[in-house]
Amino acid sequence: MSARHFDHYFDDLWKTEVLECPKCHWLGTFEQGTVEYFDQLMDCHCPRCSSLEAPMLAIVSYPTLEELRSNQDKPGIREYVQRIDDGFDKFEREKLREPEQLPEINEDSFTLAWDNDHSNPDDRRTLIKHRDTVIFSEPARWEEYKRFAEVAEILKAKYGHRLKDLVPTSRSEDWLWGDKLSAPDYVDSVRERLREQSRAMDTGEQIPLF
Ligand SMILES: [Zn+2]
Structure with a gap:
């Protein structure tokens, strides 16, 4: 059977x-x-x-999002699809896309933190922090470990070798990893490359981040 x-x-x-x-x-x-x-x-x-x-x-x-879209006439599905689409649109509007969006940091060497603020369930934010200062925030995504790599790359483009690490806070781990068992290793490897690249740039070597 x-x-x-x-x-x-x-x-x-x-x-x-x-x-x-x-x-x-x-x-x-x-x-x-x-x-x-x-x-x-x-x-x-x-x-x-x-x-x-x-x-x-x-x-x-x-269902895939495409299957949901093609079933929008069914009760509840239209609202569900709309919520997903709104979430995508908001993310696209507000996400970090280029180094110019980031503020200057006048220090020779620093680390940044990957944090989040989920105090408003309708507007969950991922935060990039320099000590206690939020230098950028964008809508949080569930299982955002791949986004972590994209953001790390933009941060590196802005701050170069002065940026030594991007450190996830423990409260950010739930959403950063989601249900993906390999996500912690993925994030670790991004951080390892950040550190390696920073060391190499200190000595004038060039190593691509990704
Ligand atoms: Zn049985």
């Missing part, structure tokens, strides 16, 4: 349909089973069979 496959948002069947385990004949809904979440889908295994042998009972796949 193959697992039942549902589409999230397009029908609510996955919430109500009773699934049956082919091995032990457990009966229950998706949410009553053992649910695991992944980037593109969530799946449900039998909660009663021993975990190694528990059959997968169902998969719920998340």
Whole structure:
């Protein structure tokens, strides 16, 4: 028996349909089973069979933004798509794009902090700070570790070898990493290259950041 496959948002069947385990004949809904979440889908295994042998009972796949757009006539989806589009537009309007947007920092050597302010849930911000001063802020993105690299590159273009590191604060880690298990290593490698490049520029060598 193959697992039942549902589409999230397009029908609510996955919430109500009773699934049956082919091995032990457990009966229950998706949410009553053992649910695991992944980037593109969530799946449900039998909660009663021993975990190694528990059959997968169902998969719920998340739609792509394109699928959502083409289903905007369905209840709730238009608002959902609109919120996503507004978020993109706002980010595009307000994001750091070039070194000229950054202020001068008159120090020979400094580090910057990657911080955030989520005190307003409708306007979550990622902050770049020099000590206690916010030198730039832009809308926060979930799982923004790739954005970290883009911002690091712009900061480097502005401050050159004087910038020694870009240090994430502990409260920024949730959103910086999201659910991506490899994100901390990715961020570490960006920081390592920043430090290496800074050392090399001190001695007149040129190493591209990315
Ligand atoms: Zn079972």
